Amino acid sequence: MSGHPDPVVRCTALLRDAVLRGDEYTAVDVVVDALHDGIDAETVLLEVIGVVQASVGEDWAANRISVAQEHAATAINDRVIGTLALSTPRSPGGRGRITVACVDGEWHALPARLLAEVLRLRGFDVDYLGAQVPSAHLITHLHRTGPDAVALSSSIATRLPTAHxxxxxxxxxxxxxxxxxxxxxxxxxxxxxxxxDAWAPDARAAAETLAGGLPVPARPHAQPTDDLPHLSDQEFTLVDRNAPGLVAAVVEGLSGRIPEMAHYDDAQLLRTAEDVRHIVDFLAVALYTGDPELFTGFLDWTASVLSARSVPPHVLPPVLDLLGEELRDFPRASDLLAVAAAARDGDPHGAGRPA
Structure with a gap:
């Protein structure tokens, strides 16, 4: 076995160690050294910084690091990207102008930031607008600047209606x-x-697609029902608008079904309400898209996260039951909840409790 590891693998390990320790200065040194050692900037962005950021998210989900550590690591990676941009010669541009933005309500900005820097390296002129860009302000920006395309990023499925x-x-x-x-x-x-108009699985694919150019939209439209006729039943709208009331009803109902909730303190009750809200939000977006997998997949992910935290697996079925009672007059919602309940019944590990 060679005693000289792949330099990209070595830099990734060093950067991961630095960001998890909260050591911004060492993290910056790792990236600058990688550039000096001949690793190209795009590789550093995607195969070092991007890989480290993905591993940080996995560490949080597996309960190996706290939310605070995850946020600190993300902030350091963002500043490291800024250092890389300042340490790399500017491209002459001229390949077109692209606006890069996150959907309103989307706070996970690092994927969009990575794309913006890759596009700049490849000769595009880029307006990077960052996280949570309100649609009205984005449109004003487009009218003012006239870009060739918008690259829109979102990590959380509950933002799909806004993305649409x-x-x-x-x-x-x-x-x-x-x-x-x-x-x-x-x-x-x-x-x-x-x-x-187009989709890309990663930054390189997006850059290649944009290099080929995107045609001007042939069918500008403004009504969601043009693409999703099932929305005419209003179930998504009613569930979405009534989400706070649904959460309150479910939490109140849980207190009568889960004896230990009598001993919850205010913080535990707040976390329970927050997690029930996540369940309601994913139910709503499944109604919007018409795809049950969005809801059942979220419950599966929740089960894995809660299992990593050793949370008892006996509360989620009552949540689904209580939502079913509240939404018994909503045919599509009732069907979704029945599918989810059946999936949980077939899961020998249960799905954990949303608290």
Whole structure:
């Protein structure tokens, strides 16, 4: 076995160690040294910084690090990207102008930041707008700057309805939209469902697609039901608007079914309400897309996260039951909850409790 590890693997290990220790200065040194050692900037962005950031998220889900550590690591990685950008010669540009933004309500900005820097390295002129960009302000920016395309990023599936409205608004302004991020599915299924002009699984694929150019949208439209006729039943709208009331009803009902809730302190009750809200939000987005897998997949992910935290697995079924009682007059919601309950009944490990 060689005593000289792959330099990219070595840099990744060093950066991961630095960000998990909260050592920003060492993290910056690792990246600068990697550039000096001949690793190209795009590789450092995607195969070092990007890989480390993905591992940080996995560590949080597995309960190996806290939320605070995850946030600190992300902040350091963001500043490291800034250092890399300042340490790399500027591209002459001229390959087109791209606006890169996150969907309104989407705080996970690092994937979009990585894309923006890759595009700059490849000669695009880039307007990077960052996290949580309100659609109205994004459209104003498009009218002012006239980009060739918008690259829209979202990691959380509950932002898909907002993403849909933003895609439609950009297209109505005559600007094509390429989307990416975990929210759109590993195969881009939700990008197609929401009529985006293009989808890319990663930054390199996005850059290659944009290099080929995107045509001006042929069918600007403004109504979600143009793409999703099932929304005419209003179930998504009613569940989404009534989410606070649904959460309150479920939490109140749980107190009568789960004896230990009588001993919950205020913080535990707040966490319970927050987690029930997540369940309601994912139910709503499954109603929006018409895809039950969005809801059942979220419950499976929740089960794995709670299992890593040694949380008892006996509360989620009552949550689904209580939601079913509240939504018994909603046929699609009732069907979704029945599918989810059946999946949980077939899971020998249960799904954990949302608290």
């Amino acid at each position: 409205a933003t895609i439609s608004a950009c297209q109505a302004a005559g600007v094509p939209v390429i989307v990416g991020g975990a929210a759109f599915g590993p195969d881009g299924r939700y990008a197609r469902l929401l009529a985006a």
